[in-house]
Amino acid sequence: MNAPTDLTQLVPAIDQREVPDALIDALKARFATQCSTAAAVREQHGRDESSFSVPPPAAVVFAHSTQDVADAVALAARWDVPVIPFGVGSSLEGHLLAVQGGISIDVAGMNRVLSVNAEDLTVTVQPGVTRKQLNEELKSTGLFFPIDPGADASLGGMCATRASGTNAVRYGTMRENVLALEVVTASGEVIRTGTRARKSSAGYDLTRLFVGSEGTLGVITEVTLRIYPQPEAISAAVCSFPSIEAAVRTTIQVIQLGVPIARVELIDRHTVRMVNQHSKLGLREEPMLLMEFHGSPASVQEQAQTVQEIASEFGGNAFEWATTPEERTRLWTARHNAYFAAIQSRPGCRAISTDTCVPISRLADCLLDSVEEAEASGLPYFLVGHVGDGNFHFGYLLDPDSADERATAERLNHTLVARALRLGGTCTGEHGVGLHKMGFLVDEAGAGAIDMMRTIKRALDPKNIMNPGKIFAL
Amino acid sequence: MNAPTDLTQLVPAIDQREVPDALIDALKARFATQCSTAAAVREQHGRDESSFSVPPPAAVVFAHSTQDVADAVALAARWDVPVIPFGVGSSLEGHLLAVQGGISIDVAGMNRVLSVNAEDLTVTVQPGVTRKQLNEELKSTGLFFPIDPGADASLGGMCATRASGTNAVRYGTMRENVLALEVVTASGEVIRTGTRARKSSAGYDLTRLFVGSEGTLGVITEVTLRIYPQPEAISAAVCSFPSIEAAVRTTIQVIQLGVPIARVELIDRHTVRMVNQHSKLGLREEPMLLMEFHGSPASVQEQAQTVQEIASEFGGNAFEWATTPEERTRLWTARHNAYFAAIQSRPGCRAISTDTCVPISRLADCLLDSVEEAEASGLPYFLVGHVGDGNFHFGYLLDPDSADERATAERLNHTLVARALRLGGTCTGEHGVGLHKMGFLVDEAGAGAIDMMRTIKRALDPKNIMNPGKIFAL
Numbered sequence: 001m002n003a004p005t006d007l008t009q010l011v012p013a014i015d016q017r018e019v020p021d022a023l024i025d026a027l028k029a030r031f032a033t034q035c036s037t038a039a040a041v042r043e044q045h046g047r048d049e050s051s052f053s054v055p056p057p058a059a060v061v062f063a064h065s066t067q068d069v070a071d072a073v074a075l076a077a078r079w080d081v082p083v084i085p086f087g088v089g090s091s092l093e094g095h096l097l098a099v100q101g102g103i104s105i106d107v108a109g110m111n112r113v114l115s116v117n118a119e120d121l122t123v124t125v126q127p128g129v130t131r132k133q134l135n136e137e138l139k140s141t142g143l144f145f146p147i148d149p150g151a152d153a154s155l156g157g158m159c160a161t162r163a164s165g166t167n168a169v170r171y172g173t174m175r176e177n178v179l180a181l182e183v184v185t186a187s188g189e190v191i192r193t194g195t196r197a198r199k200s201s202a203g204y205d206l207t208r209l210f211v212g213s214e215g216t217l218g219v220i221t222e223v224t225l226r227i228y229p230q231p232e233a234i235s236a237a238v239c240s241f242p243s244i245e246a247a248v249r250t251t252i253q254v255i256q257l258g259v260p261i262a263r264v265e266l267i268d269r270h271t272v273r274m275v276n277q278h279s280k281l282g283l284r285e286e287p288m289l290l291m292e293f294h295g296s297p298a299s300v301q302e303q304a305q306t307v308q309e310i311a312s313e314f315g316g317n318a319f320e321w322a323t324t325p326e327e328r329t330r331l332w333t334a335r336h337n338a339y340f341a342a343i344q345s346r347p348g349c350r351a352i353s354t355d356t357c358v359p360i361s362r363l364a365d366c367l368l369d370s371v372e373e374a375e376a377s378g379l380p381y382f383l384v385g386h387v388g389d390g391n392f393h394f395g396y397l398l399d400p401d402s403a404d405e406r407a408t409a410e411r412l413n414h415t416l417v418a419r420a421l422r423l424g425g426t427c428t429g430e431h432g433v434g435l436h437k438m439g440f441l442v443d444e445a446g447a448g449a450i451d452m453m454r455t456i457k458r459a460l461d462p463k464n465i466m467n468p469g470k471i472f473a474l
Numbered sequence: 475m476n477a478p479t480d481l482t483q484l485v486p487a488i489d490q491r492e493v494p495d496a497l498i499d500a501l502k503a504r505f506a507t508q509c510s511t512a513a514a515v516r517e518q519h520g521r522d523e524s525s526f527s528v529p530p531p532a533a534v535v536f537a538h539s540t541q542d543v544a545d546a547v548a549l550a551a552r553w554d555v556p557v558i559p560f561g562v563g564s565s566l567e568g569h570l571l572a573v574q575g576g577i578s579i580d581v582a583g584m585n586r587v588l589s590v591n592a593e594d595l596t597v598t599v600q601p602g603v604t605r606k607q608l609n610e611e612l613k614s615t616g617l618f619f620p621i622d623p624g625a626d627a628s629l630g631g632m633c634a635t636r637a638s639g640t641n642a643v644r645y646g647t648m649r650e651n652v653l654a655l656e657v658v659t660a661s662g663e664v665i666r667t668g669t670r671a672r673k674s675s676a677g678y679d680l681t682r683l684f685v686g687s688e689g690t691l692g693v694i695t696e697v698t699l700r701i702y703p704q705p706e707a708i709s710a711a712v713c714s715f716p717s718i719e720a721a722v723r724t725t726i727q728v729i730q731l732g733v734p735i736a737r738v739e740l741i742d743r744h745t746v747r748m749v750n751q752h753s754k755l756g757l758r759e760e761p762m763l764l765m766e767f768h769g770s771p772a773s774v775q776e777q778a779q780t781v782q783e784i785a786s787e788f789g790g791n792a793f794e795w796a797t798t799p800e801e802r803t804r805l806w807t808a809r810h811n812a813y814f815a816a817i818q819s820r821p822g823c824r825a826i827s828t829d830t831c832v833p834i835s836r837l838a839d840c841l842l843d844s845v846e847e848a849e850a851s852g853l854p855y856f857l858v859g860h861v862g863d864g865n866f867h868f869g870y871l872l873d874p875d876s877a878d879e880r881a882t883a884e885r886l887n888h889t890l891v892a893r894a895l896r897l898g899g900t901c902t903g904e905h906g907v908g909l910h911k912m913g914f915l916v917d918e919a920g921a922g923a924i925d926m927m928r929t930i931k932r933a934l935d936p937k938n939i940m941n942p943g944k945i946f947a948l
Binding site: 117118119120121122161162163164168172173175176185189190191192193194195196197198199200201202203204205206208209211212213228229231252255256257258260295296298299302355357358359360361389390391421424425426427428429430431432433437441444445446448449450452453455456457458459460471472 | 591592593594595596635636637638642646647649650659663664665666667668669670671672673674675676677678679680682683685686687702703705726729730731732734769770772773776829831832833834835863864865895898899900901902903904905906907911915918919920922923924926927929930931932933934945946
């Protein structure tokens, strides 16, 4: 296994702090069976979907309430021990790894939808509620929560990483859709960051400060979200293109015309091939856009027609339409299975996923050069993209025992990020910085902005116990 | 004049800090004629559209560049002297008043549109560019910037107060439409808070931290905004209602159905009367909704029809439609002239403007009880509302020499804010906290959240020189 070695290179501050027996005793006294030090439980909470593995946390507290979280944080604070919040473990960036030791607070058991305010189009949930669970519970109300990062992530985790996904082009990201949070601070205090009002100018935007803070400023214990009326009509389509460039140029024009498209996803031919093999489908092995239109029946029809005309100009063909939920699900299978189909296409591999996002006018430049480099490298990869937002992911499929392959993947990633930054973009559109992108963040934000982040972190978490060692080195 | 006395009650920390001659000399040496200590200039920079007056700043620096701002802040920091950024002076909450003395940095001269990225739907401007100027410069591109707080405010000021206005129901507020900022920090350093990418998960959301920070964390020197394609079709309508309740219930249903209405503004019968007098119009003196629909011709027609059906259910009548720009302007006259028509309806009066925003399901409750109280008080008032967002403004028109009237207005405001907070709302939807709402913010956010804001402020501005005495007492 080369992973730990590589991680040490990537993350200079692997520095296990001591977790005193006195803290473990105090946690067991307070939490009884809700606190576990079993190796299997700790292992499970010491990793995520990233390609890293490091020493697991010393204990896991299974929180059932805000008070549980507050008490666990207060105890950890008393002994200066790190705290890592854990939802469902679907991070791709090493957010959940105990790089400095400490305890994990698992909020998966805080999984109640606390209130649905259908009239106000808001909902308040505990952080362990997953997005699919929420939509299941909303079904009867005619409302839905659109943010879809692929994985059935917890909403607390989605707040922490400022997640987005396929619907963001129309509905925005967690940044736009979180109205308010309840948070346990680094000292174990409980605060609220906002109200249910749709807008507010009442002081510093603490909600947005916590959204994307990756557990480094506090533990999210309650989330108030915007929800939306289910569209009267939904129509989905797939369309094949002669080249990635043609698909991307179609997307750019759709966005620039202001078509309120709900989803526009790129899948490259490798991914189509992997999905065909995985799901026994017979899709044309060409670059493909998957699109979805939401609105009134007339508006959906109008949008679809506009997009079809644009696509035709760029050689798009084989439009396939779906309007029933079942047909839509079938069409979206390719997208939803992409990650696992890719992983399974190379048994035993691990994926390093890139997450650059650029202004849409630079998308073709950024993508095409990176595709060329990936092809030249010989490393198997897949490519999917939320191209309406300028965000895309290469997944480099590497043999975890091959230092060479990891080095190649890292080199491709570095080149891609440097290109995205040059083009006015960001190293991470939706996965967060975690461990893997700390260096990139310095390049992107600059020393002054990172210093400001550090200053905020030091002020709000003077003992550096909230998920330390992530986003930036202190 | 009772204002200073009242202000002292409202703002406990009126505490003029010394501005040493050495600083003034240094500013004059660096800025020559760009620095003024003339009484008239200082007076003009020591007030805004609020009902307060306090000692003006000791000097005004007219900045022409980021470097000018950085140098002025660095000099002020060296002598521990407060800095108050100034755009066009349209704040309603006392943001620009030198309650602790210091210098004003006027950025009105930083009024260049730096780049228009039409393909990406972004624009980068200097902070002194006003929203009307921006839209004038964008005209030929077929794009526009939708945020419209009424006044022709500077975009830097709109960032600082997290402004919104009539289009927010569809296009969001400054929170959703600022992509990135350049900021001069309290030590005079220049940082950037983001990129032009539409979305990002790259570290703490410094952009959103500065949006709404009211000049207390730094001076905004560059703003990157989202812009939008001008809608293919725009249609506006006014509709009279038998009661405020009927107008509000119509709005609630429109929003809940997900109609993508671009504007929906309430004007009460007093305001209609004032506007009729002021602009020699003959509008029915009944509560009125002004609405605007943006989209394709078909979509606009569809939206308008849906809304007309809902309005009819609630007794809405006298729909008047406008599709040409000239007709639309005429219809919107009532809304745009409301504030000044109200002020002129009582010569010599000053307005205390409320700014509560509640979840839309509570809007009728909040509004109707407050209307009853305002009627009972005998104080002249007007009422306008961005009701699609649950945000509305009473303007109490008071004789500035009458302590009784000011006390009545403050009592009405207190009762209204308390009610809005009870109903899950906020004390300020779009004007900011400034001086007037510091007490309300404590009630709304709670001691813990205010402490967190204070901690951030102390960490980023250890000398407390950035617009001190605003938002919260330190």
